[in-house]
Each structure stands twice: as C-alpha cells, then as structure tokens.
Amino acid sequence: MGKKKRKIRICPKCKKPTLRPASYVSGWLTPERFRCMECGYVGHIYLEVSPEEYEQYLKDQADKSEDNK
Ligand SMILES: [Zn+2]
DSSP: OOOOOOOEEEOTTTOOSOEEEOOOOSSSOOOOOEEETTTOOEESOOEEEOHHHHHHHHHHHHHHHHHTO
16 A cells, blocks of 8 residues: 555547646636647546556557457
C-alpha cells in the first residue's frame, strides 16, 4: 500500500491522452471542460486510466490492426 498511482486523462472519443483544460470566458459558470487536441472534442467527460491500462489499450489497438491483414 501507499503506492500512489498516477492516472492519465484520455479523450472519450479518440482515446488519446491529448486533453487540455478548455477555459471559457463567456460570463457563465460552467463545469470544467476539456478540449482534445487530437480530434477537437470539447466537453466535461473524460476517461481516466492508469498508464498500464493505457499501454494495454495501445497494444489492443495494434493487435486489431494486425488482424486486418
Ligand atoms: Zn479526441
């Protein structure tokens, strides 16, 4: 125990760790929003995964493209 696990935020649309906080100055109080630098997604939903989970995801993606031969 006591091992701190770092989490990364990934885009719910393209699954890339390219989310940036998108602060809006519009006169409204909005929940924190994020913008994906990869696909242009903007919203307050994000996925949080550990680096291990993300690596696994990348592996799965690679396996899938292997199948398309
Ligand atoms: Zn995205």
